[in-house]
Amino acid sequence: MQTVNAISPNIFDAHADTNILLPLVLGNLLSPKLWDLSEKIHTKLIAAKQLTTADNHEDHNDSLELIRTIQHQIDRHFKHLHPGEVSAIYGELNISDERARLGAQRVDHSLGLIENTFKQRLANGAIPAGALDPLFTQIKSNRFPAFYYSNFDIVVANKALTGRRSSAPMGLTSCLDEVAIFAALAMTMPKDEITNVIALTSASHYTAFGWMRTGEPWWFYGKNKLFSKQDWTQFVNEKFNGNAQSAFDSIFKDMDHIVSVAGTWNLSVSTSSIADDHVASIIEKLDDFFGCRLEQLTMGMACPINRMEESPLAPVLRNLLGSQSIEQARLTLRNEGNPELSQVLYSFRSLDVTSLTPYLEAARHQPMSKALGTKLNSTEEALTMIHGIAGCQSIFNDHNRIAMPDETLRLKTGSDRDKALLLHVLLEHMFNAQSSSAHISTIFTSTDSFVCVDDFCIEINSLSQVSCPTEGIIWKLPN
Known part of the structure; x- marks a missing residue:
């Protein structure tokens, strides 16, 4: 990945190179403000555990309480911006400029996927009729909402754009920001409580999926939507008569990448930098959670997977899963012996880099x-x-x-x-x-x-x- 892409990636950068997510997650671990939020989560978990112990109600135990607490903090403190709000606050991207910068084929491919997804969701009623007319008009006019993905401190700084009212959120986010924050917070939780955090992504949406040390999976689809396996099964049965594939397609039909600590599995072209054993465990957990072999996975497995080298950041991510202090993160991420860590410092916007x-x-x-x-x-x-x-x-x-x-x-x-x-x-x-x-x-x-x-x-x-x-x-x- 080019270092410059980690600095201020937009929606087209992110779909062209989903590995951009990795330095964003690690850069968040350098933020004192993220660790303040992590401490708040730890405090709430301890208080909940003490209350359960005092009441002697073991049936109150929730195996996903840690994950739910992280989600609750994101739901409570951050405002998720929709396309119209993004345009109003951040402005618009010039599609011609993006084609010149990234290549017309790459940008048009992402645009086509985004348009098809939204049209499909309009057709099935998931989005109200007319809600996205302004977006389609923008695209026809060679414009697109300026979705930029940022480190945690920029997300927090942007709260000033909402005014000074007492109810102002802690920060403004998009789905990718929320996944990067969610993953970073998960990495600060007690070691071995969370076995894995991966991202299921598309051109239009980013989600986090993972499982606990007990093996129980969960899916953070986005702000205000966390599925346990039981929640997902209930959703499938109540709204789709038990058809898990139809349920998944109704909200995430365009999923085409899986991002792990090792890198990316591109389902549309069957390339992967994720080791075989890790791919196997991901497939097993996805099958178990969703209750079927998703067609999107089947597509990714239809041809022999072309193996690529894992991301140079992979060992660092694995090492920092279960980090207990910002000092540990800083010691690891400012290690000058690993030039690949410069991506993280650029994402963090540090001037302690070799070149500006x-x-x-x-x-x-x-x-x-x-x-x-x-x-x-x-x-x-x-x-x-x-x-x-x-x-x-x-x-x-x-x-x-x-x-x-x-x-x-x-x-x-x-x-x-x-x-x-x-x-x-x-x-x-x-x-x-x-x-x-x-x-x-x-x-x-x-x-x-x-x-x-x-x-x-x-x-x-x-x-x-x-x-x-x-x-x-x-x-x-x-x-």
């Missing part, structure tokens, strides 16, 4: 800043835009992490480094739109940042013209 160039590459594709930059007429207009961002604090409250330009614009705050990256790409887009050229470079020191355009240099903290710094330089973009 991937951040600049990802920043260039942010749709809001690109649209604004192409409309600028001068450097002065770009500086006015930066001046209009009143906040000076990093959205991470950490000067050593970097926000993407669109995040700085939306949240109206950013450190000197965040604003410098925004100004850099605004100027690039402006000169490109004008079919002119200029040499643009960005310099970070310990206390300030500078954006230089040919012989013109701007100090970000004061937004004044200065001489280009020659000393105290920590990073320079492009590298």
